[in-house]
Amino acid sequence: MKLYSTKNHNLSVDFETAVFNSLPADKGLYMPTFLPLLDTEVIANWDKKSLQEIAFDLAYALLKDDITAEELKAIVDEAANFEAPLVPLDKDVFVLELFHGPSLAFKDFGGRFMSRIMSHFLKKEHKEIRILVATSGDTGGAVALGFLNVPGIKVTILYPKGKVSLIQELQLTTNGNNIEALEVDGTFDDCQALVKQAFLDKDLNEKYNLTSANSINISRLIPQMFYYANSYARLKNQFKDVTFVTPSGNFGNIAAGMIAHKMGLPVKQFIAATNSNDIVPQYLTTGVYTARPSVQTLANAMDVGDPSNFVRILDLYGNDKVELEREFSSIAFDDSQIKQAIVKVYQEKGYIMCPHTATAYLAIEAEKAAGNQTAENAYVMLSTAHPCKFPDVFEELNIAYEIPSSVDELYHKERQQKPMTKHFEDFKTYLLGEG
Numbered sequence: 001m002k003l004y005s006t007k008n009h010n011l012s013v014d015f016e017t018a019v020f021n022s023l024p025a026d027k028g029l030y031m032p033t034f035l036p037l038l039d040t041e042v043i044a045n046w047d048k049k050s051l052q053e054i055a056f057d058l059a060y061a062l063l064k065d066d067i068t069a070e071e072l073k074a075i076v077d078e079a080a081n082f083e084a085p086l087v088p089l090d091k092d093v094f095v096l097e098l099f100h101g102p103s104l105a106f107k108d109f110g111g112r113f114m115s116r117i118m119s120h121f122l123k124k125e126h127k128e129i130r131i132l133v134a135t136s137g138d139t140g141g142a143v144a145l146g147f148l149n150v151p152g153i154k155v156t157i158l159y160p161k162g163k164v165s166l167i168q169e170l171q172l173t174t175n176g177n178n179i180e181a182l183e184v185d186g187t188f189d190d191c192q193a194l195v196k197q198a199f200l201d202k203d204l205n206e207k208y209n210l211t212s213a214n215s216i217n218i219s220r221l222i223p224q225m226f227y228y229a230n231s232y233a234r235l236k237n238q239f240k241d242v243t244f245v246t247p248s249g250n251f252g253n254i255a256a257g258m259i260a261h262k263m264g265l266p267v268k269q270f271i272a273a274t275n276s277n278d279i280v281p282q283y284l285t286t287g288v289y290t291a292r293p294s295v296q297t298l299a300n301a302m303d304v305g306d307p308s309n310f311v312r313i314l315d316l317y318g319n320d321k322v323e324l325e326r327e328f329s330s331i332a333f334d335d336s337q338i339k340q341a342i343v344k345v346y347q348e349k350g351y352i353m354c355p356h357t358a359t360a361y362l363a364i365e366a367e368k369a370a371g372n373q374t375a376e377n378a379y380v381m382l383s384t385a386h387p388c389k390f391p392d393v394f395e396e397l398n399i400a401y402e403i404p405s406s407v408d409e410l411y412h413k414e415r416q417q418k419p420m421t422k423h424f425e426d427f428k429t430y431l432l433g434e435g
């Protein structure tokens, strides 16, 4: 696979370069130069295939010049080694549960695939790598658990102080070994700015082979296509159309689904549900993209004021807003709506949604209220995290959920984070002072 920059379509780098650079020097984002179209017969047969088999079809179509079929199969099987079940909520609404991996969030797909891709290339090249990752909560846990004890890789995670839940913090800070966590006195946007600046810093790049594990890394996006395709496969014999509703922050998850669609996955509509950080809904309404400082919400993994991956979505549609809006819409909900939705679904269905997932539910309610529902269409709402990652919300709402045993174990581990300011000079001094 060759990739260009969203800022320069003449650029052409190979997959390995894009994975380790993470960002092109012009600060655009890498996108595949060419998206192969899957055979309709292959897709028609997906109802007879497993998640892992469908995943391989997609990954191989993209990466067949970069990794042998046998090696890729092993990587895919290891990365997607947990299920992504569809739970019916209504006759035409299905929850796609993406929280059955080690960090209990959808980012495990990306974290596990990326770590194995990197380690595959590292084995060939004998490189040592330093990964810098900014997290608003869930990325860090998925990356930490994805990379834990992978030889030749050290991971530095930056997270905003006081803005992640206790369980998220425990997942980030209790790993030790090759994983270190910095607690930044600032917002997620400050963390992301520190990481972005580090990649452009000459001194740091001389000392380290820096790379990023954020959702801007192309190897994080590829595995996120898998579960869209798998859901389609499970529903395609019952419904004519599928609409995906994705709780969105940095817009990497939904971008992956949209790439799969460009590769032939039949999808009627993509709906990006956001919290009060409504940059993209505002853009669709006004035609002007205005980044803002993020505001804190109950769905904190979506507290993003300048969603990086949205340029990838625009790029997929030739930066043509009219074309984009034929297949894509976006809608925002505030904290009080999120809470109401959680309570309603719990009372009516006995199903517990995390606050992120609740935005997707609300988007479907809005669709139905607008009369957009048809009997032929299934709505798939992506459930991006397990509710237990947000204990404060459920305590307030007086809803009890089951805690997975992996979480119980975390409480007995020691937190090992180090404090950091939001100033780049401090971060740089710290990194240069390390071995």
Ligand SMILES: *Cc1c(COP(=O)(O)O)cnc(C)c1O
Pocket (backbone or CB within 6 Å): 105, 106, 107, 137, 138, 139, 215, 247, 248, 249, 250, 251, 252, 253, 254, 301, 302, 356, 384, 385
């Ligand atoms: C990261 C995350 C999101 C947002 O995903 P993007 O790819 O950044 O849009 C939504 N929900 C949860 C639980 C997350 O961790």
